[in-house]
Amino acid sequence: MADSEKANLLEFGRHVLRDEARALDALAEGLGEAFEHAVDLIVGCRGKLIVAGLGKSGHIGRKISATFASTGTTSVFLHLAEAIHGDLGMADSGDVAILISLSGETAELEPVIDHFSAVSIPVIGITGNSHSLLARAASAPLLLPQWREVGPESVAPTTSTTMSLALGDALAMTVMHLKGFDRSDFGRLHPGGALGARLKPISRVMHSGNEVPLTRADSAMRDVIVEMTAKRLGVVGVIDGEGYLVGVITDGDLRRHMEEGSIIRRASS
Structure with missing residues (x-):
């Protein structure tokens, strides 16, 4: 043409x-x-x-x-x-x-x-x-x-x-x-x-209760890996003695800092 x-x-x-x-x-x-x-x-x-x-x-x-x-x-x-x-x-x-x-x-x-x-x-x-x-x-x-x-x-x-x-x-x-x-x-x-x-409410897709991978701040690293592997969300919430979230550990943190001393990113207060 x-x-x-x-x-x-x-x-x-x-x-x-x-x-x-x-x-x-x-x-x-x-x-x-x-x-x-x-x-x-x-x-x-x-x-x-x-x-x-x-x-x-x-x-x-x-x-x-x-x-x-x-x-x-x-x-x-x-x-x-x-x-x-x-x-x-x-x-x-x-x-x-x-x-x-x-x-x-x-x-x-x-x-x-x-x-x-x-x-x-x-x-x-x-x-x-x-x-x-x-x-x-x-x-x-x-x-x-x-x-x-x-x-x-x-x-x-x-x-x-x-x-x-x-x-x-x-x-x-x-x-x-x-x-x-x-x-x-x-x-x-x-x-x-x-x-x-796009319009689905967060409550329909979020994880809650026993589905949420959690560990205490004084847990051993082995326990963190076990919890993250079991729940398969790629992240573990770190809680204090009263159950409040104080930080998170992601699978990326594990890969990058496995041989370092501190891998917890502190939650903002």
């Missing part, structure tokens, strides 16, 4: 990102009372948060629901096509719903909205059509700015799905902030993987 072609490709990619970034700026500037009302509905929800969508909006809805669930708000995803074939049974009074549809006129929306109305479930609508069925039915209509989809022919859902996802993040993070959901709460819901390892 020629250098000029590479430069054109890079510039096109940058155009995509910059155009979507401008759309997000416009979305942020347009937030108002409907956003505040949506947050109030979610914070006050006595049941679960239902997030529903179809197609690309469905994929975005799954991620938004997962973000809420991982940050302290009980949430489930409802596929609109499955909803009208029995899955509406998961919705009940006390729930709150977020419905996502750029057109706001998706055929599956009407029976879902009717059911939510019948069981008194308030609807938060994410749509780009202020005159749509969804916008009219929503207690909190969150309108996306009128912005062309980025990319060739502007046909693939790109900018609209980016804005919908970002709006879901804004809702979830605002609710998380208001609920006082902190690192310890987050750690409880993320016990696995690298993230869970």
Whole structure:
């Protein structure tokens, strides 16, 4: 590929990102009372948060629901096509719903909205059509700015799905902030993987009781080596007559100072 072609490709990619970034700026500037009302509905929800969508909006809805669930708000995803074939049974009074549809006129929306109305479930609508069925039915209509989809022919859902996802993040993070959901709460819901390892409390990984290798300050070096070998932690705590820690001996100390007289590093008082 020629250098000029590479430069054109890079510039096109940058155009995509910059155009979507401008759309997000416009979305942020347009937030108002409907956003505040949506947050109030979610914070006050006595049941679960239902997030529903179809197609690309469905994929975005799954991620938004997962973000809420991982940050302290009980949430489930409802596929609109499955909803009208029995899955509406998961919705009940006390729930709150977020419905996502750029057109706001998706055929599956009407029976879902009717059911939510019948069981008194308030609807938060994410749509780009202020005159749509969804916008009219929503207690909190969150309108996306009128912005062309980025990319060739502007046909693939790109900018609209980016804005919908970002709006879901804004809702979830605002609710998380208001609920006082902190690192310890987050750690409880993320016990696995690298993230869970970083957030795991010290009490879950520390050694205590008989697991801790200890020796008295007047012990023989042979006893220190036996204790360190038995407990396999690479360190031995040195305690005084009252059981207080006065120093430590590491395996490195043993290697470096085996033939020297003093190998205990005194603990700070």
